[in-house]
Amino acid sequence: LGTTRYKSPDMHRILQLLLIITVLIVGMAAVSAFLFYKMKDSEQWIVHTQEILYTQSEVYSNLQDMNLASRGYALTGEAVLLEAYKDGKSKLPGNMTRLKELTQDNAKQQEEIEILNQCASRFEKMTTQLIETRSAALVPGQKKEMDGIRQSLASIASEEKRLLILRSQQSNLNYTLGWCALAFQAILGIGLLGLASRTIKQYTAENRKQLDELESEIEGRKKTEKALGISNSDLQQFAYVASHDLQEPLRTVISFCDLLAKKSRDTLDDDSAKYLEIILENSARMQQLIKDLLLFARLQSQGNxxxxxxxxxxxxxxxxxxxxxxxxxxxxxxxxxxxxxxxxxxxxxxxxxxxxxxxxxxxxxxxxxxxxxxxxxxxxxxxxxxxxxxxxxxxxxxxxxxxxxxxxxxxxxxxxxxxxxxxxxxxxxxxxxxxxxxxxxxxxxxxxxxxx
Structure with a gap:
């Protein structure tokens, strides 16, 4: 019987494809996660910048309250103005400290805040003097210090607004890139899954085809085995015939030839004796051939x-x-x-x-x-x-x-x-x-x- 060699379905190729799909999807997911993380980080920096701007405005408000309240109190002596002055003066240290903490990652801003702190300290002394003397005239240098304060605060605000613009742009960019990565990931995933689905369908079709061919071959082999069974049965029948129907007349021929040779040995001429000898030799050879053939036929079916x-x-x-x-x-x-x-x-x-x-x-x-x-x-x-x-x-x-x-x-x-x-x-x-x-x-x- 011939043997059909089937090509093994390339599961290795399918597994490689699925591995590539997994790696790409996980990779794109990691990129998207990183971009959204950066976007969130940028948003936190934006909030941070806005908090600095708010604190900067609070510092200015405290100093402005101290400036106006001290001058008003010096002129009118109203207690409410004195309270306004004290309120601004009490809040100023906390806001200054907060402003310094918020900008500790920015050396330029730290330098500007140090200048602001010095100006504010001198300004506070001037307003305190003004409150104590209740002089209608400004303390010498008070306007200059206030102008310096405004300049420092404006510089701080300008730097933070610049950073706010940059961080807003970066946040928008990360947002856009993140969604683009997600969209690309979705398209890539759909495409790769489609390719994988096509490959698996192809594999399934090839496998089904091979199974059909195998079933066909099995069916063919069953038919062949059935034919061989019939052939073996015929061979067994032949063996039976060979052991009985063929050997019995052959033994009879050999026996009568032996008898003829013994009784007619002296009366047969040379040619007749030779012919008789040939008959005996070939009969014996045929008998041995039948025995050997019978043995050969029985090897498969009658073995132990x-x-x-x-x-x-x-x-x-x-x-x-x-x-x-x-x-x-x-x-x-x-x-x-x-x-x-x-x-x-x-x-x-x-x-x-x-x-x-x-x-x-x-x-x-x-x-x-x-x-x-x-x-x-x-x-x-x-x-x-x-x-x-x-x-x-x-x-x-x-x-x-x-x-x-x-x-x-x-x-x-x-x-x-x-x-x-x-x-x-x-x-x-x-x-x-x-x-x-x-x-x-x-x-x-x-x-x-x-x-x-």
């Missing part, structure tokens, strides 16, 4: 359940079955320590038997040297059968495992051409694979894998 098997015992059984052939060929068999594997003991013994028999059959003039090796490869065992036989070209490495395929004529090497095909089927039934590595005149190594 797989269980732990000691490969050393299987090898010993195979060697015992080939005892006569081993003695006649003067073969020497060596082996490594063999493992316990999961398998069918009867079939694995037959596997060893066929491989060793193959090594003995295709030997050179010298005595066969056969070695059974074993090595562990992960969860599997690799079992090998190495000989010093005639070897072969590697171009025939696949052909020799096909049933009835032969590399040599029957006159040179007898056999039915089923032995290695039986080996292949046994190994495949055990979930392994069998290979050969060979070179003409240098022997061969057959290796197969089994689960430990």
């Amino acid at each position: 359940p797989l269980s732990p098997v000691d490969m050393q015992i299987c090898l010993n059984q195979a060697v015992k079955a080939l005892d006569t052939a081993i003695l006649e060929a003067d073969a020497r068999i060596t082996y490594d320590e063999l493992p316990t594997v999961i398998g069918d003991a009867t079939q694995l013994s037959l596997l060893f038997q066929n491989l060793i028999a193959n090594a003995i059959k295709f030997r050179r003039d010298e005595s066969p040297q056969i070695h059974i090796g074993a090595s562990q490869e992960g969860e599997e065992w690799r079992i090998s059968c190495t000989d010093n036989g005639i070897g072969m070209k590697m171009e025939y490495a696949e052909r020799i495992f096909v049933i009835f395929q032969r590399l040599h004529s029957r006159s040179k090497f007898d056999g039915t051409g089923i032995g290695l095909a039986v080996c292949k089927r046994i190994v495949e039934r055990h979930g392994g694979n069998i290979t050969v590595n060979s070179s003409p005149g240098k022997g061969s190594t057959f290796a197969f894998t089994l689960k430990g």
